[in-house]
Amino acid sequence: DGGITQSPKYLFRKEGQNVTLSCEQNLNHDAMYWYRQDPGQGLRLIYYSQIVNDFQKGDIAEGYSVSREKKESFPLTVTSAQKNPTAFYLCASSRTSGQYNEQFFGPGTRLTVL
Amino acid sequence: GDSVTQMEGPVTLSEEAFLTINCTYTATGYPSLFWYVQYPGEGLQLLLKATKADDKGSNKGFEATYRKETTSFHLEKGSVQVSDSAVYFCALSDRETNAGKSTFGDGTTLTVKP
Numbered sequence: 001d002g003g004i005t006q007s008p009k010y011l012f013r014k015e016g017q018n019v020t021l022s023c024e025q026n027l028n029h030d031a032m033y034w035y036r037q038d039p040g041q042g043l044r045l046i047y048y049s050q051i052v053n054d055f056q057k058g059d060i061a062e063g064y065s066v067s068r069e070k071k072e073s074f075p076l077t078v079t080s081a082q083k084n085p086t087a088f089y090l091c092a093s094s095r096t097s098g099q100y101n102e103q104f105f106g107p108g109t110r111l112t113v114l
Numbered sequence: 115g116d117s118v119t120q121m122e123g124p125v126t127l128s129e130e131a132f133l134t135i136n137c138t139y140t141a142t143g144y145p146s147l148f149w150y151v152q153y154p155g156e157g158l159q160l161l162l163k164a165t166k167a168d169d170k171g172s173n174k175g176f177e178a179t180y181r182k183e184t185t186s187f188h189l190e191k192g193s194v195q196v197s198d199s200a201v202y203f204c205a206l207s208d209r210e211t212n213a214g215k216s217t218f219g220d221g222t223t224l225t226v227k228p
Contacts, residue, residue, distance in 0.1 A: 107156060
């Protein structure tokens with residue numbers, strides 16, 4: 001079955017450490033996205049990529065970094081510069097053309113900084 | 115820029131009650147419209163979608179009609195169940211300008227009591 005996988009589901013990190021969240025899709029989508037969701041809040045866009053080897057900052061990119069070396073993969077690194085990284089992180093993908101360009105979401109990674 | 119405004123929550127209903135969650139949008143182009151649902155601890159799932167004026171999206175008893183004249187896409191269900199308890203997000207994507215990127219509302223939390 002096609003879909004998006006995120007790993008791990010739960011992640012714990014000590015302050016000052018960088019951590020990388022994995023996101024893989026087998027939907028052959030060109031575009032991929034990372035969102036942050038805080039308790040009781042909506043989605044905030046961190047980074048997005050519409051083609052391999054290219055990506056753009058979203059609304060809250062500070063303290064985060066990404067890479068897009070393969071179409072299927074879009075890992076997110078939460079760096080020590082991110083002041084409040086504890087949150088639920090969602091990865092998504094979509095087509096970039098056509099009428100039905102809805103986003104397909106992974107199950108999420110819950111990051112807790114200890 | 116594009117924006118989506120959702121009815122503020124939380125919304126609490128008794129089982130078998132009628133549900134309406136309001137959604138209005140602002141877009142520079144001619145967007146596709148979506149409703150997503152998020153169950154606790156999970157990613158978002160597409161609930162229904164519509165791509166042009168007067169289209170009605172429907173799924174699992176939920177419906178929403180694309181109203182261009184009022185720039186609205188209200189979600190309705192005639193008889194809610196406890197299992198419908200979730201967070202509902204309205205979203206738009208301008209297929210001519212955004213190449214898959216979506217704008218999301220803040221989400222509306224629905225709780226259905228037996």
